[in-house]
Amino acid sequence: MNDETLNIESIKDFQKKLSTLLGVSGHEEEVRLFILEEIEKRELADKSWIDPLGNVLAIKEGNDGNDRILLDAHIDEIGFMISHIDKKGFLRFVSIGGWDNRILLGQSVILKSGEGQIFHGIIGSKPPHLSTIEERKKVVDIPKMYIDIGMNSDEEVIDNKINIGTIGTLTSPYVEFPNGMVRGKAFDDRTGCNVLLHTMMLIKEKDHSDTVLFNFAAQEEVGGFGALTGAYKLKPTMAIAIENTTAGDVPGIKKPEIPVYIGKGPAITVADKSIITNPQVNKRLIKNAELENVLYQYKKPRYGGTDAGKIQFTRSGVPSTVVSVPCRYIHSPTSLLKLEDLVETIRLLEVFIRNPASV
Ligand code: CO
Numbered sequence: 001m002n003d004e005t006l007n008i009e010s011i012k013d014f015q016k017k018l019s020t021l022l023g024v025s026g027h028e029e030e031v032r033l034f035i036l037e038e039i040e041k042r043e044l045a046d047k048s049w050i051d052p053l054g055n056v057l058a059i060k061e062g063n064d065g066n067d068r069i070l071l072d073a074h075i076d077e078i079g080f081m082i083s084h085i086d087k088k089g090f091l092r093f094v095s096i097g098g099w100d101n102r103i104l105l106g107q108s109v110i111l112k113s114g115e116g117q118i119f120h121g122i123i124g125s126k127p128p129h130l131s132t133i134e135e136r137k138k139v140v141d142i143p144k145m146y147i148d149i150g151m152n153s154d155e156e157v158i159d160n161k162i163n164i165g166t167i168g169t170l171t172s173p174y175v176e177f178p179n180g181m182v183r184g185k186a187f188d189d190r191t192g193c194n195v196l197l198h199t200m201m202l203i204k205e206k207d208h209s210d211t212v213l214f215n216f217a218a219q220e221e222v223g224g225f226g227a228l229t230g231a232y233k234l235k236p237t238m239a240i241a242i243e244n245t246t247a248g249d250v251p252g253i254k255k256p257e258i259p260v261y262i263g264k265g266p267a268i269t270v271a272d273k274s275i276i277t278n279p280q281v282n283k284r285l286i287k288n289a290e291l292e293n294v295l296y297q298y299k300k301p302r303y304g305g306t307d308a309g310k311i312q313f314t315r316s317g318v319p320s321t322v323v324s325v326p327c328r329y330i331h332s333p334t335s336l337l338k339l340e341d342l343v344e345t346i347r348l349l350e351v352f353i354r355n356p357a358s359v
Pocket of ligand 1: 074188189220243244
């Protein structure tokens, strides 16, 4: 392994930069430009480009292998879209992707205006001391919430280029925790993007027989659309979606219901709601991991859906699986993961590509 490129400071730096970018589904420009620039600047691929749907695609040619391995990680994050501006300047919104409504009230929001300016807001609803006891017991629905950006009228909002269709998301600062853990927004799935970029750095100077294809995919959170068009273009013979997945190793969850654990390495999916993963691809992952002592765990079936569920249907079918970095509190304003799990995920992909177990 090349320690120069698999540098924990570089991994941390990319985690912070990638997760801080704003890239709600369908509006991923910041993320794709950052990623394409890094690939080009560091010469990480033989070819890289942005496709019509907004994916960043890249190809790293192999020597003499028959396979075309696709690695996919999504660049979008869940967020909001403004649906109505009222006379007093309060904004109504709809959800882009799946939020847990219980955690929305009182949260800090960032919105991006038509001119690219960032505005801050707070999600509010009818205050608790003005609500009845019955109302306070219920989870407030999004149509009863609003975003307060401190403006006084609809005219002021519109003058600032915030309109119907403006996007935003919840925000929280990137922070380092004890025990090599880090916290931040949008770890789902900028962590996967980080893994892909560092895998590219690791294999840059190395011989590998199979060709490696990359899709930094748009619009996963609203239906895996970027994964579908990217895989169609790249024509893989096998695929791995790299995700961030819910670590359920927290109080109140019984052992059989814990999908994955923090600190036990990348999680290999056997089945989620979108796919029964391919046993041969999983075997190649596991055999190579065991050969080089890479930590891994299985993710319990059948939680969530992933880009792999879309990739498998491309053209005449693509044997596919999912590898995830365990992460607590995804689809909330802030997530927590262990950097060691991220490092082991990069190692797992590198050894998979090199395939010393010759599976
Ligand atoms: Co995700």
